[in-house]
Amino acid sequence: MQSLIISKSRLVSAEVTATPGAGQQYNFKTQADLENKNIMLYGVEAYSESQLAVDINGKTTVSADGCKNITLQLWDRDNKKVVEIPVTSLIRSNNGGLVVILKPFALDFSKCNIHLTAGTNISQNETVSFNFYYKEF
Amino acid sequence: MVNYTTYKELYGAHEAAGLITTTGRPSAPNKYLIPLYFNETPAVGKRYYFTPFNDLKKVRGIRAITNGQTTSIKKNGTTYNVPTADGYKDAVLYLLDERQNVCAAIPLNVLTAEANDGKPVYFNTPVEWRSCFVEFNSNTASLTTSNLFLFEISA
Numbered sequence: 433m434q435s436l437i438i439s440k441s442r443l444v445s446a447e448v449t450a451t452p453g454a455g456q457q458y459n460f461k462t463q464a465d466l467e468n469k470n471i472m473l474y475g476v477e478a479y480s481e482s483q484l485a486v487d488i489n490g491k492t493t494v495s496a497d498g499c500k501n502i503t504l505q506l507w508d509r510d511n512k513k514v515v516e517i518p519v520t521s522l523i524r525s526n527n528g529g530l531v532v533i534l535k536p537f538a539l540d541f542s543k544c545n546i547h548l549t550a551g552t553n554i555s556q557n558e559t560v561s562f563n564f565y566y567k568e569f
Numbered sequence: 570m571v572n573y574t575t576y577k578e579l580y581g582a583h584e585a586a587g588l589i590t591t592t593g594r595p596s597a598p599n600k601y602l603i604p605l606y607f608n609e610t611p612a613v614g615k616r617y618y619f620t621p622f623n624d625l626k627k628v629r630g631i632r633a634i635t636n637g638q639t640t641s642i643k644k645n646g647t648t649y650n651v652p653t654a655d656g657y658k659d660a661v662l663y664l665l666d667e668r669q670n671v672c673a674a675i676p677l678n679v680l681t682a683e684a685n686d687g688k689p690v691y692f693n694t695p696v697e698w699r700s701c702f703v704e705f706n707s708n709t710a711s712l713t714t715s716n717l718f719l720f721e722i723s724a
Contacts, residue, residue, distance in 0.1 A: 434580055435592040437691040441673040443661065465671075474588050483684060484676040485658050486707035490613075524679050529686030533589060535579055563675065567588070 436475040436531040439567050442466055444541075445487040445559040448494075452551030457505075459545045461489060466541040466564065473539040475565035476515075477531045478504065478522035484561050491559040498553035499523065502560055507543035519546070519560060531565070539566065587693055598724075601625070602634075604642055605703055605718040606649065611660070616702040625698040628664060630689045630723035633657050633680035642717060649717040654683035656710040657718070664692070665700040672696065677703065677718065689723070 442465050446458045480496040487493055494502065499519040506515035514537050522532050546560050583589040605619055636651045643649070657677035664673045672694045678684050703718065 433592045434583070434589045435688060435691055436589055437587060437693050438673050438675070439588065439693050441675065442671075443674045443676075474583065477679070479676055479679070481658075483658055483678045484661075484706070485709045488661065488674075488706060490706065525684050525686065529684075529688035530592070533580075533583065536583075536588075561676075567586075 433530065434533065436533055436565060438565055441563050441565050443488050443561060443563055445489060445491065445561045446546045447491055447559045448548070448554055448556055451556055452548055452554040454548060454550050456548045457545045460541065463541065466539065466566075470569045471539045471541065471566045472536045472569050473506070473534060473564055473566045474536040475531050475533050476504070476506070476522055477524055477563045477565070478519045479561040479563070480519075480523060483523070483525075487559045487561045489559070491557060492555075494554055494558045494560050496520070496523070498558070499560065501548060501550040501552055501554060503547045503549060504562065505545050505547055507540045509538040509540045511540070511543070516547070522562070536567075538569075539564070590691055592688055601722045601724065603720045603722055604649070605720070607712070607714050607716065609714060611705045611708050611712050613705050613707060616704050618702045619698060621699045625696060625722065625724050628692045628694050628696050628722060628724055630691050631662070631675075631680055632682065632689065632721040633677050634719040634721060635681050635683060637683065639719060642719065648715075650715055651719050652710060652712060652716055654678060654681040656712055656716065657681055659707045659709055659712070660703050660705045660718075662703050663701060664694050664696050666695045667697040669697075669700055680720070
């Protein structure tokens with residue numbers, strides 16, 4: 433089994449700003465270190481309320497049950513959606529303690545978002561937090 | 570971008586680039602058990618710094634020790650209790666290099682064996698330890714001055 437080695441990481445979060453419902457998409461809050469930079473993303477991890485009670489912006493994190501209704505969408509700089517994956521699949525404790533490793537790609541952070549497949553067990557103003565593991569190029 | 574046809578090729582390229590490693594104990598010549606005391610009830614948004622530790626220039630692995638491994642530490646006659654894994658879910662560890670740039674930010678809970686199934690969390694991160702800190706986003710676990718965080722650092 434292979435474990436990810438953390439070179440650089442940034443915590444990012446996306447807030448559910450409306451009454452939660454299926455089909456909604458929410459972009460990430462500003463993260464200057466990832467925007468308009470040459471970022472090669474090679475790993476991603478998600479945190480529910482069980483791992484991080486409150487995010488770095490002071491917002492309550494979505495519960496583990498709520499994460500079952502959310503997917504993460506990642507886009508590259510060629511305007512291509514390269515990853516769409518359930519948030520629960522990105523929680524380390526659901527993967528035997530391992531972080532999900534990606535084929536490295538040039539990230540377009542401004543396009544990335546979360547997608548709600550249902551609104552159940554999610555409240556307005558809650559956030560989903562992720563750690564993006566990357567190298568600069 | 571390189572196109573990999575097999576997972577073996579992909580993992581081989583990752584390993585060569587130092588992005589992944591085969592899971593095991595972090596291979597490091599030095600291991601340190603480092604406590605982080607609070608001189609007040611932990612406050613949201615406040616940074617808590619470690620005691621200066623000049624030898625630490627690079628971090629290869631970190632584990633957060635919970636009361637499942639060690640229940641308490643005694644210092645100068647005072648007992649400090651080690652929290653459960655839930656007690657670590659309110660705070661984030663920030664690792665900074667000598668230019669004061671944040672290299673990595675990791676929620677403490679995922680450094681515990683309870684959250685990562687005992688897998689080490691690996692780093693390849695140059696640090697200036699006196700600049701590294703823990704910041705609380707909340708204190709849902711109601712930690713007080715009688716608690717401490719305890720870390721096993723591989724360097």
